Amino acid sequence: MVKRYPGSATRLGAGWICGLLLLALPWATAGERGPDLPPGAPDLVADPAGFQSTSDGLQVRVVISNRGSRPSVATSVRLTDRPPLQVPGTTASAFPRHEILPGERALVIWPEPASSGWRLRVRWRGNTGSDFFSGRLRLEDGDGLPLSGLAVTPVGATLPGMLVRDQDWIRWHAATGQTGGGFDLTVPAGVTPHSFTLADPLLSGVAHVRQVFIGNWWVTRYFRSSDTGTPPDEPSGPAQVTISLDDPRLAHVDIPARSDGLMLELELPPLDPGGRAELVFQLESPVNEYFVEIDPRDDVREIREGNNTAVHRRVPRPVMVALHTHASLSEGTASVDTQMDLMSRSGYDAVFWTEHDWRIIGLDFPPTFSFEEDPGMPGWVMDPRRLDPGLQAQAVPSDQRATEGARSLEISARRSGPGGGRPPSAAWGFRHYRALHVRSLAQDLSLALDLFPDLENPFGSEFTIELELSDQPRVHRRLLYRVETLPGSGAPRQVVMPSPLSPGATSVVTIEPGRWTRLVIPVSSHARALLPEGLDNALTGIQFGITVHEGAARWNMDNLQLEVAVSGDPLLALQESWTDFYPALASHVSAEISYYVPHFNSYTPQRFLLDYTTVTEDNYVADALDETHRRQGALSLNHPLGFGFIPYPPEYLEDEIQHRLFGADLLEAGYRFRSGSDLRQHLAFWDRALAEGIPVSGIGVTDAHGSGRGNGFTRDENNFATWLGWFGGINDSPAVDPASRDSLIDALLAGRLVFGDPLLFHGSLRLDMDQIHGPGAVVIGPARVHTVVVHGEKLPAGGRADLVLDGRVHKTVPIDAAGRVQLEADLPATAQAVRAEIWDSRGEPVVFTNAILLLRDLPPEGIPAARLRAETERGFLTGNGRYRVERLRVDAHGLTLRGSGRSGELRMERVGGEPAVVTAIDSGAPVRWTYDAATDVLTLPLQGSGLNLRWSSPALSLARSPWSLLALTVAALGLILWLLFRPRTRRS
Numbered sequence: 001m002v003k004r005y006p007g008s009a010t011r012l013g014a015g016w017i018c019g020l021l022l023l024a025l026p027w028a029t030a031g032e033r034g035p036d037l038p039p040g041a042p043d044l045v046a047d048p049a050g051f052q053s054t055s056d057g058l059q060v061r062v063v064i065s066n067r068g069s070r071p072s073v074a075t076s077v078r079l080t081d082r083p084p085l086q087v088p089g090t091t092a093s094a095f096p097r098h099e100i101l102p103g104e105r106a107l108v109i110w111p112e113p114a115s116s117g118w119r120l121r122v123r124w125r126g127n128t129g130s131d132f133f134s135g136r137l138r139l140e141d142g143d144g145l146p147l148s149g150l151a152v153t154p155v156g157a158t159l160p161g162m163l164v165r166d167q168d169w170i171r172w173h174a175a176t177g178q179t180g181g182g183f184d185l186t187v188p189a190g191v192t193p194h195s196f197t198l199a200d201p202l203l204s205g206v207a208h209v210r211q212v213f214i215g216n217w218w219v220t221r222y223f224r225s226s227d228t229g230t231p232p233d234e235p236s237g238p239a240q241v242t243i244s245l246d247d248p249r250l251a252h253v254d255i256p257a258r259s260d261g262l263m264l265e266l267e268l269p270p271l272d273p274g275g276r277a278e279l280v281f282q283l284e285s286p287v288n289e290y291f292v293e294i295d296p297r298d299d300v301r302e303i304r305e306g307n308n309t310a311v312h313r314r315v316p317r318p319v320m321v322a323l324h325t326h327a328s329l330s331e332g333t334a335s336v337d338t339q340m341d342l343m344s345r346s347g348y349d350a351v352f353w354t355e356h357d358w359r360i361i362g363l364d365f366p367p368t369f370s371f372e373e374d375p376g377m378p379g380w381v382m383d384p385r386r387l388d389p390g391l392q393a394q395a396v397p398s399d400q401r402a403t404e405g406a407r408s409l410e411i412s413a414r415r416s417g418p419g420g421g422r423p424p425s426a427a428w429g430f431r432h433y434r435a436l437h438v439r440s441l442a443q444d445l446s447l448a449l450d451l452f453p454d455l456e457n458p459f460g461s462e463f464t465i466e467l468e469l470s471d472q473p474r475v476h477r478r479l480l481y482r483v484e485t486l487p488g489s490g491a492p493r494q495v496v497m498p499s500p501l502s503p504g505a506t507s508v509v510t511i512e513p514g515r516w517t518r519l520v521i522p523v524s525s526h527a528r529a530l531l532p533e534g535l536d537n538a539l540t541g542i543q544f545g546i547t548v549h550e551g552a553a554r555w556n557m558d559n560l561q562l563e564v565a566v567s568g569d570p571l572l573a574l575q576e577s578w579t580d581f582y583p584a585l586a587s588h589v590s591a592e593i594s595y596y597v598p599h600f601n602s603y604t605p606q607r608f609l610l611d612y613t614t615v616t617e618d619n620y621v622a623d624a625l626d627e628t629h630r631r632q633g634a635l636s637l638n639h640p641l642g643f644g645f646i647p648y649p650p651e652y653l654e655d656e657i658q659h660r661l662f663g664a665d666l667l668e669a670g671y672r673f674r675s676g677s678d679l680r681q682h683l684a685f686w687d688r689a690l691a692e693g694i695p696v697s698g699i700g701v702t703d704a705h706g707s708g709r710g711n712g713f714t715r716d717e718n719n720f721a722t723w724l725g726w727f728g729g730i731n732d733s734p735a736v737d738p739a740s741r742d743s744l745i746d747a748l749l750a751g752r753l754v755f756g757d758p759l760l761f762h763g764s765l766r767l768d769m770d771q772i773h774g775p776g777a778v779v780i781g782p783a784r785v786h787t788v789v790v791h792g793e794k795l796p797a798g799g800r801a802d803l804v805l806d807g808r809v810h811k812t813v814p815i816d817a818a819g820r821v822q823l824e825a826d827l828p829a830t831a832q833a834v835r836a837e838i839w840d841s842r843g844e845p846v847v848f849t850n851a852i853l854l855l856r857d858l859p860p861e862g863i864p865a866a867r868l869r870a871e872t873e874r875g876f877l878t879g880n881g882r883y884r885v886e887r888l889r890v891d892a893h894g895l896t897l898r899g900s901g902r903s904g905e906l907r908m909e910r911v912g913g914e915p916a917v918v919t920a921i922d923s924g925a926p927v928r929w930t931y932d933a934a935t936d937v938l939t940l941p942l943q944g945s946g947l948n949l950r951w952s953s954p955a956l957s958l959a960r961s962p963w964s965l966l967a968l969t970v971a972a973l974g975l976i977l978w979l980l981f982r983p984r985t986r987r988s
Contacts, residue, residue, distance in 0.1 A: 136200055
């Protein structure tokens, strides 16, 4: 039995870190074994019990249980957002650490002073005699460079041969058994390590260690886990975490705790063995990450003595997501590795990859680039890249010779001065309209072309080919090839270029002048053999050049082909495999539907590609919408004011509104600047859609294609992120899990989101209407006055909060010096859409909430059940799930709901009695429902085409009207008066 102790918490500090609390994974306790404990002792352990939003902030529930064999005495429990790794003034010898008990499989690392300077201790233990651990560890200085001269001392069952120096790493592969093992890493005197990195901890060679502690802080969430006893199908790739020894709060966690952070404390009563107590902490606002300390004053002599800290294993805050991101399967210069490196350093939790669907399929890609037409749009172009002094050069079509058609491309050059020194060269970049020359190396790409070196100057020149690949983190890749000539060499008519010996080296072949030779470059094979990132590359540019040693030279080129062997969904599956290198950043592969205009992003539980063998320009929009909604996903209308550098004409924008944004669930409203339109124009377009009653949620966008300027993950053109979670209203949904595609889609469909600049927004923002509705809610009901509250914490001081009502600023309140803002306003009965904006003191955009929409009836396109809030004469309705509600009618006699989908729920409060019958519209079969008479709540499942409901007591609904209630009251008083004063007939 759980005893609840909901008392009021004593507040010892102030300041909170933004976000929702997600209580989903196990907790861990910490401390050292006491030296004189009796054979039996208490063992206090914390477990998550849940959280809920309240009008006063947030309630956190924690269950403390005694798993030991002796009763515990009264003590207390603390909740804080300060990591317990180090408290100011704590010496390294008092560094708290997790005590491994018999039967645990765990790895613990902690620092301690040593007689010669300083040391790092590593300990592990298994629970069977056959267990062994492996992993890597290194120490770094203040610049992040590895330290040398370290002494390694084996401990316990670890033998010296089990520890190996591998360049800068200490690698171990050691049996452990039940007695445990480990080693000490001692630093020479005078050397101060600043951090250490732990990589690839494995248990018995196949399963990632489930319990990894730095001191007493559980860091397992940085390492992929496996409960199976067999090796994974795919190589796991590197998985590592770096811990700062200067201040452990600066380790790779999401946001460091503040010195003025949260600290609450509640009393814990004595607990018998097996006893449990539930404590309820009341927080004024959410925190980002918190820790629970059991028995902080050491009142209880436990199995594990110390500060007994339990810590969350998931970041309890809104999830920051990049919803529109491209990499090496699209036309830009970015690779998956580059984008994930930038997103990881920018604090993102999840990303949806949205490569162009038509490029993945290979739609309209020419197998051969012909030089029959003159250069220019919409065909091919040769852009001058380099022309050395002393050289005259050109690249023009020529009808002198060809292998395909009547013309080839002639590249010629003439030296204008004497020879000597470095031979001059010229180069041109080849490109094609719509970047059709850009191909992914994951497609098993080969480049082939025909070359004709002029015989007049066989030794006087060289032909060069430079293939530009995708940007990788801090490096730009190129593959270099050179073709030389040798008369009478008897070279074959077709030559396959060998791979360069190393990145940056040049591969060389010799061909016969005066004749055509087919040159083949297996680009993907070379990249796979040479480059560590392998196929996470695109051929982003092709550069052809000529180097002249003396005199003049001329080369003809024709029949340029880019041949690929892989296309479609296998490319997306391959892209998914490249994301394992960043285990703390969840990746979800999708596609941008973009062959025609407009463009859409489709977020569905399982990815899909449109079948363009049946899709035409006429049914393109309908198919995109139908396929997304049939899969119970969310559809986003992308860059609604234009794409590229060309704005849409005004008549096209009118068409978007007239077609109600084509039924999209989401609108890319968060663009700083796109196609000639700034942020305010994008917001105004969103407001206009809301004014038309279109129930679309605004989202923030990067649309990042490259890693240079405008990449979307630095303070630049379009760097807006979208946060998914709780931002006001009743919190009746589970916290968002960035690793769960379904969880992200649920939040998108529910509209539980804000968007803004991740470099400026680090706080919390809440928009509440009537203490019930939050961002994303679509409130159906009669016109009446509503009360709205905007509350923010840790926002830019000196900035402002704007309440935007129907496209106009309704009220503005400044943000105080502590970064707090509180705005309250009554909305007129005519209000239709309300949202909140935060701007800093310079007028820079910070964050924008999704809107709350107020409508008299459901919009014609319907809404996801999770957005539905309806005030009816028979009760208050709230929906849940992805079921799309399209029609709803509630009266005194019954309820009729029509829609589509497979998962959803309708909850009705204050219904005044249970229904007589509920049937499915499509089949007429009875629908199972539940009714709680104590709370007067009816719950109905949503599925199929909808349902019909008839009340057993229609008259009960009359009591919902104030006038009906008055009439019933008057009638009841009349009946009482009649009974008291009715005429009495005397019996004879």
